Amino acid sequence: MTTLLTNALILPCTSDMPVIERGHIHIENDTIKAVATGPAPQIPGANIIDANGDLIMPGMVNPHCHMAMSLFRGLGEDVDDRLYRYILPLERKFVRPEAVRAGTALAALELIESGVTTVADxxxxxxEVARVVDKAGIRGVLGQTLADFDPPDHNSFDEGFVLVEQLVAEFSGHDRVIPSIAPHAPYSTGMAVMERVARWADDHPDVPVQMHLAETDAEMDWAAKLGGLRPVEAVEKAGLLRKGLICAHCLYVNDSDMEKMAHAQVCVAHNARSNGKAGRGIAPVEAMRKAGIPVGIATDGPMSGNTLDLFSQFAPVSMFQKLLGHxxxxxxxVEVIRMATIEGAKVLGLDEKIGSLEPGKKADLIRIDLSPARMQPIYDIYSTLVFATMPTDVRDVMVAGQWLMRDREVLSLERKIVLRDALQVASAFKAEMARIDAAG
Amino acid sequence: MTTLLTNALILPCTSDMPVIERGHIHIENDTIKAVATGPAPQIPGANIIDANGDLIMPGMVNPHCHMAMSLFRGLGEDVDDRLYRYILPLERKFVRPEAVRAGTALAALELIESGVTTVADxxxxxxEVARVVDKAGIRGVLGQTLADFDPPDHNSFDEGFVLVEQLVAEFSGHDRVIPSIAPHAPYSTGMAVMERVARWADDHPDVPVQMHLAETDAEMDWAAKLGGLRPVEAVEKAGLLRKGLICAHCLYVNDSDMEKMAHAQVCVAHNARSNGKAGRGIAPVEAMRKAGIPVGIATDGPMSGNTLDLFSQFAPVSMFQKLLGHxxxxxxxVEVIRMATIEGAKVLGLDEKIGSLEPGKKADLIRIDLSPARMQPIYDIYSTLVFATMPTDVRDVMVAGQWLMRDREVLSLERKIVLRDALQVASAFKAEMARIDAAG
Incomplete structure (x- = not known):
């Protein structure tokens, strides 16, 4: 199957971040064959799509999310103890396979509608998350969480490891769905379990490890009690600071931490809106990148930053660093868009396969309408994307050569059913919250 | 003419910020007659519009803008000296009545498309700005700028005051277009001219005064040289710190400044994205409001925050204060939406007329589609508006009982012509920038 996208403004997001003012993309099956300036070649039987001057760029990479938490979006806002008051009780009571499927499908719908084609969860x-992601047609690096706070799917770390093994068994070798192991955070797993994860990872070198790291004041205190460590040092001591580790947040990292992280070749998922909305602080993204650490732009869960599109993150990502630097x-x-595409792919270890538009890579791309008044005129297309484009400007989405959205209609999920299922769970949440509030 | 909007989720934005889950709004000509829960009364000959569960709220108020600068949107990004390198030379060469009309129309199109019904400029x-705003059908508090840096329309302050008088003469008494006088900033007008504006304002008590205040490091230095003053103190000394003064930015205000400002009954236009994008800092919005100073949410010009909708400002406005407060x-x-509506109206001295939906007020309102996946589920409608709604979710816009947009089609401006005219000016800018860059 040959597809030719013609007459497009193309951002390939290769290393020098070029702009192809008027060009074409040649796709064979799931793979890009050519990206070039000028009109497309004549190929008999090709499916030709005239982009009519619209922008085509790589599908975006969101390297830290909790998709199923779309069910909790906007719940308990502005309440400092919302985690213990509402979220953990609701999770324990309602988070079952059916609810996880409903929340994940709602998130997948939103990701596709906003041009995110790869997500880490x-x-x-x-x-269950992996099955929904598979059906939705996007890519995922999907981590089974391990935690000590009585999570809804395992009563012990032994049980948690069984879930990890099931996930790996079912999806090992899948083209789009990559199983992953996710020790929740240093303080919520502890040194012994981090060491166990490190040993498990020795035996599974292709399985990415994801964790929250250096995110909260309480975590700093936890590490300090381990003989004056910092969170990064605790992870290093457990043997887990290693290539393939995806670290979410990293607000509290100093020069010494960054040196260790760069040396160990770990990567970072930066969650600007989540960190800002929680009042936590601003991650030193410029410093981390300068130290040689790849940083991607992530949303965190939908109850932390509320939306799962990267456009909503772009202005905060840029402004926060400008504020730090006065x-x-x-x-x-241009660096923000690099982080949203090829650098995000590198964070997930997928930069050989996706993240840029070039021959040999998978055909994961999005088409953006630039005509709204708010985006005109355009002097610098990267600035337009960062400061004036909305997720609703994404018209079409392709993953591995398959269209997942055309003219804003998602083709891989049934929108009505997805919304119905999610709202059913939300009703149960509302009833339980009323009960909690009545109990005082 | 009677209009009945039925079956709506209504946010009236009156003082206790209630939520009417299912209600109706009764409009006679340009004025709201009733806002109530339940189905609408039977009124023969009424134009009945079923909102189908969509949200209806007051049209939003943007209390600080430079509309015509839409022509400069995204120009010279990330360049610290862009003002002197590009903007001032381009303004001197190209800013003529025709260009101002083109840029203002582009901005008006965007404001309507994003649910802003009142703008201060x-x-x-x-x-010329006032004529375009009049035609577009929105409301404006429109200030002729006075400045000492060789601006494009006056060579002396005497000439500047002539322009102010012309504006006032043409629009005095207009229902929607309110003429205003705008000394650019303390450092760019100087003490003598601020004193002259104060005397002029004594004779024109109904004309609002707008100025940039306490925005930059250089401004702090300027004020310090006047015998150790702060910018707010310089304005006070000139007699200009008075009811009716709309102060944009106010990044550098301490407790003593805030006390003076509250006592003088001045108001503030907060420009979160503009301040963040320039790396300047975070205005102490919570402290100013606590001191009793009304604060509205503004965009600044389109080259400072890039978009003119308030939705793009909401998350930064909230996050910045949460970051300050850790x-x-x-x-x-709910406070963010209050600032975007009734408090913004108060900043412009228009809170008796607009800013909330209640009997006797002008019918300025917007309808928002809440169905996108990214907004669901909804636990707190104010959180949904602040963190998950996009300007593109605004479907309909009414000002003074007249529809300016229906189902996203702007009725008061010809989109094609507006874009054509703006892009023509942008081409001339691009050619001149190439000349400047070639000259080194």
Whole structure:
């Protein structure tokens, strides 16, 4: 099957971040054959799509999410103890395979509608997440969470490892769905379990490890009690600071931490809106990248940043670094888009396969309408994407050569059913919250 | 003419910020007659519009903008000296009545498309701005700028005051277009001219005064040289710190400044994205409001925050205060929406007329589609508006009982012509920038 996308403004997101003002993309089955300026070649039988001057760029990579938590979006806002008051009780009572499927499908719908084609996820019943992601047609690095706070799907770490093994058994070798192991955070797994995960990872070198790291004040205190360590040092001591580790947040990392992280070749998922909305702080993204650590742009769960699109993150990602540097210069727009595409792919270990539009890579791409008044005129297309484009401007989405959305209609999920199922769970949440509030 | 909007989720934005889950709004000509829960009364000959469960809220108020600068949107991004390198030379060469009309129309199109129904503007050839705003059908508090840096429309302050008088003469008494005087900033007008504006304002008590205040490091230095003053103190000394003064930015205000501002009954236009994108800092919005100063949410010009919708400002407005307070609690979503509506109206001295949906007020309202996956489920409608709604979710816009947009089609401006005219000016800018860059 040959597809030719013609007459497009193309951002290939290769290393020098070029702009092809008017070009074409040649796709054979799931793979890009050519990306070039000028009109497309004549290929008999090709499916030709005229982009009519619209922008085509790589599908975006969201390297840290809790998809099923779309069910909790906007719940308990502005409440400092919402985690213990609402979320953990609701999770324990309602998070079962059916609810996880409903929440994950709602998130997948939103990801596709906003041009995210690859997502990294950490949650419970992750095999269910993987099945929904598979059906939705996107790519995922999907981590079964291990935690000590009585999570809804395992009563012990032994049980948690069984769930990890099930996930790996079912999806090992899958083209789009990559199983992963996700020790929740240093403080919620502990040194012994981090060491156990490290040993398990020795035997599974192709399975990415995901964890929250250096995110909260309480975590700093936890590490300090281990003989004056910092969170990064605790992870290093457990043997887990290693290539393939995807670290979410990293707000509290100093120069020494960054040196260790760069040396160990770990990667970072930066969650600007989540960190800002929690009032936690600003991650030193410019410094981490300068130290040689790849950083991707992530959303965190939908109850932390509320949306799962990367467009909503772009202005905060840029502004936060400019505020830290007290200057317009830090984090230029072109770097933000690099992080959202090829650098995000590198964070997930997928940069040989996706993240840029070039021959040999998988055909994961999105088409964006640039005509709204709010985006015109355009002097710098990267600035337009970072500061003026909305997720609703994404018209078409392709993953591995398959269209998942055309003209804003998602083809791989049934929108009505997805919304119905999610709202059913939300009703149960509302009733339980009323009960909790009545109990005082 | 009677209009009945039925079957709506209504946020009236009156003082206790209620939520009417299912209600109706009764409009006679340009005025709201009733806002109530339940089905609408039977009124013969009424134009009945079923909102089908969509949200209806007051049209939003953007209290600081430079509309015509839409022509500069995204130009010279990430360049610290862009003002002197590009913007001032381009303004001097190209900013003429025709360009101001083109840029203002592009901005008006975007404002309507994103649900902003009232805007405060400061620019040059402001009478031209006023004519375009009048035609577009929105409301404006439109300030002729006075400045000492060789602006494109006046060579002396005497000439500047002539332009102010022309604006006032043409629009005095207009229902929607309110003429205003806009001394650019303390450092760019100087003490003598601020004193002259204060005397002029004594004779024109109904004309709002707008200025940039306490925005930049250089401004702090300027004020310090006047015998150790702070910017707010300089304005006070000039007699300009008075009821009716709309102060944009106010990044550098301490407790003493805030006390003076509250006592003088000045109001503030907060420009979160503009301040963040310039790396300048975070305005102490919570502290100003606690001191009793009304604060509205503004965009600044389209080259400072890039978009003119308030939705793009909401998350930064909230996150910035949460970051300052290192907690989730500051600036809850309901307060953000209050600032975008009734408090913004108060900033412009228009809170008797607009800013909330209640009997006797002008019928300025917007309808928002809540169905996208990214907004569901909804536990707190104010959180949904602040963190998950996009300007593209605004379907209909009414000002003074007239529809300016229906189902996303703007009725008061010709989209094609507006875009054509703006892009023509942008081409001239691009050619001149190439010349500047070639000259080194």
């Amino acid at each position: 950490m949650y419970y019943f992750e095999t 200057s317009r210069k830090p984090m230029p727009s | 400061m620019y040059y050839f402001e009478t 907690s989730r609690k500051p600036m809850p979503s």
